[in-house]
Amino acid sequence: MDAKTVCIIGGSGFVGLHLANRLAAQGYRLxxxxxxxxRGRELRVLPHxxxxxxxxxxxxxxTRHFSGCHAVINLAGIANETRSxxxxxxxxxxxxxxxxxCRRAGVPRYLHMSALGADPEGPSRYLQTKGEGEQQVMAAPPAGVAVTSFRPAVIFGPEDRFLNRLAGILRLSPGVVPLPLPRAQSQRLYVGDRERGVVRAPGVRLxxxxVGDVAAAFARALEDPDTAGRSYExxxxxxxxxxxxxAYVGRLRGLRRRALALPGWLARAAAWALGRLPGPPFSVDNYRSGTVPNVCRRxxxxxxxxxxxxxxxxxxAYLGGAGPQADYAEARREAGRGA
Incomplete structure (x- = not known):
């Protein structure tokens, strides 16, 4: 077995592009x-x-593609589901x-991408299924396969779908930006690792x-056997x-904007309407995910x-300024080139 070969599932996505570049630079075969x-055209230039x-x-x-690999990294995930x-x-x-x-191919290492707030009992289908998937890989991995899981918060970086999308909304909005998000979030309270109740906290907290730090975390875990069996927020x-x-994105783009959280019924209605669009920018399930703070405990x-x-x-570096280059980059993202 080639100890420097790593297989990445979902490697043509946003995080995958950064991780593949990092691992290729470290000498891994991918x-x-x-x-x-x-969707992976940018990856073709990487060696090995x-x-x-x-x-x-x-x-x-x-199993066939995993054969001979030292590790498998699963980055696969979707923000909104479809029938297919x-x-x-x-x-x-x-x-x-x-x-x-991994077990059948004799792969000793599996790294898993979960999500911050993932919970089989969470408020959204996204968080529930992310939680169930993480729970099953961490609870009973096959003999001989060491598993590490990562739970990133919302991820930013060049060509992200977070700050760039927010910048696009601001560009098309007047001075006040109505957002279909909850006015409060359910915050779990802990003493040590023990849950001590749930409170409602005002405002959406993130x-x-x-993205470079997420890629670095995966790369570090590949080299450190002590990370096996652990989950990292x-x-x-x-x-x-x-x-x-x-307000910050608005300043970078030279726009004065203020966020306005809609009343609950109106926010859910707006989320429902947006979710009916092709390639929906937001959905009711996204709204439900937003009721949980996107904040690390550790x-x-x-x-x-x-x-x-x-x-x-x-x-x-990627949001500041305006003009033809910024407009081109934004159009490229909207066309899905960064996905």
């Missing part, structure tokens, strides 16, 4: 599995990388098949994490309210010996 090879189009729900194909691609198929069934394929160094992020980046990158150190 196999990137994707349902559509046209195979971009493989395959059926990710076929365990036999996964439901949450359960991607977040629960695929991880189960991937782990079984602790965005830099990944966050940036600062907690923001959504209103603060709207930042796993620090536990891995990594210093979280401040949003303010990165965002100005």
């Amino acid at each position: 196999r990137v599995l994707t349902r559509r090879s046209d 990388l195979q971009l493989i189009e395959t059926d990710l729900q076929d365990e036999r194909q996964l 691609e439901p949450f359960r198929a991607v977040h629960v069934d695929l991880p189960r098949r991937a782990l079984a394929a 602790q965005p994490v830099y 990944l966050c940036g160094p600062r907690v923001y309210t959504l209103a603060e992020l709207v 930042n796993g980046l620090e536990a891995l010996g990594l210093e979280p990158t401040a949003l303010e150190a990165v965002a100005p």
